[in-house]
Amino acid sequence: MYKAPKFDDKVTEETYLTPFEIARKLNCWSEASGNRFLIVNCLRVVTASQLQKKAVEICLLSLGRNSEMLKAADDIMDQEDSTSQSGEMTSWDINDIKLPQDVKQTDWFQEWPDSYVKHIYSSDDKNAQRHLSSWAMRNTNNHNSRILKKSCLGVVVCSNDCSAADGRKIYLRPAICDKARQKQQRKCCPNCSGPLKLISCRGHGGYPVTNFWRHEGPFIFFQSKGAHDHPRPETKLEAEARRSIQKAQTAISPTSPRLKRCREAESLTGEMQSQEAWPLLLSNQENYISPCSFNGHLIDKNPQEQIINNCLSLAKNYGFGRSPYLTEHSQDIGSNKYYEKCKEIGSREHDSRDLSGPSVCNMYADYGEPQPWNKNTTLERNPYTDKCCNGSTLSLADLHCEIVSSQNCMDSSIQHVPNIPPTTKAGYHPSRPNPGLSGDDFYEGKLHVNYNSSYIPSSFYHLSSEDPYLIMNSAHHHQQPSPLTKGNEWDFEEERKYLDYCNNEMIFSLYPLR
């Protein structure tokens, strides 16, 4: 079963590790996820608490080796240094009576915030406005209307621990609504029809990881407590897409309620196997990591064409979807009342039950006491890395992004999509995107007329992430030879060149060894 890795306390931000040292440190995580990874290149290491996550996420940064990508990595470094130097930026706590007013730069929305991180988003960021996360977070009552608290529901797995044909595990997104979650647990595994099981999150002292949101002036402050000790669930969009597919399928072939429950789930799996590209039911980690998906092939040839081809075949089979969020909101920057703010912007709210971890973010909070981990957010504050780390795995969305862009749709949220390598530097600017554009529309699953006059969701995280790596990475999900492998052989010479070339860059690459 999944087991969270433990790292030496010695690993600090100043620690530099060799690729093999990192590989060793990642070992437990790698095994747990069912794959083995080798870090190809790591010239700079992050903090211990970030190592696990970053090593995985940062692999997305280094998916390319061309000069453009390295340049981007350069910029990341620069940005990182500047943020880390202004230590003040992370000196706040969500409970502070006064939060920083002089925020020089806000963060890009984080889809998978983990460990003890903080972010300052612009109040124009729609994802932040809606307190979204790809973790299954539910509202929890902290008796404090100024600080919204959410706690993690964990992940739904197959109790048979079955694997799909390609070896990936089933990681479903727990329904946020209590009632829906109970119902969900009565359903069958989409892969083997076995019973499903909810793995609860115990990442925060045995309690679920908690997230806190606080609207303050032109900013939205975010703070996370605890490190998830379970695999990532489907993203919200993946889950929604799956649901709508199920709905459509059951409409086509109605059966008895009981059979239907299983058939609903199975239907997708069948598709998945034949299609070989449908990631929705699969582990995010696997997709996420499959940096394999980044290979010279994809880059050197015509990535767009491939992506679009994938898209088209997906669209044929799943030529529909739905629009999770369509509303646009502007926000009054003057007010600082979280409660009223949310009502003003009309952020949809509901959740259900409560469940949370130890914290002081409630009405009894003792404002102003600093937390020991306050110093540990250097990397997290970097828009570059943020963007790069956004890219989980929503391939359907990604693919569709490509389709849309190729069709020159004039959707604001599409503006940045064309950053497919080779690309210009334009998409890498660290400052926030224009309000209302790109970055704010991650979750704006606007509908676009697609080929075959069908609909599939578009404009997801990656639209605004402006990250070509991510887009490329999502183009396919199968493990393929990495740029540094020849067949199954590791190309050390190539690696050495690479290492030399990227000297002093913060670049990691993970490649499955299989």
Next chain:
DNA sequence: CTATGCGGGAGCG
């Protein structure tokens, strides 16, 4: 129906 939020209130150390 499900996702989100709100907030009363029980229970625990």
Next chain:
DNA sequence: CGCTCCCGCATAG
């Protein structure tokens, strides 16, 4: 007190 957790209520999509 400080906090977690359960429950019902309400709203939006």
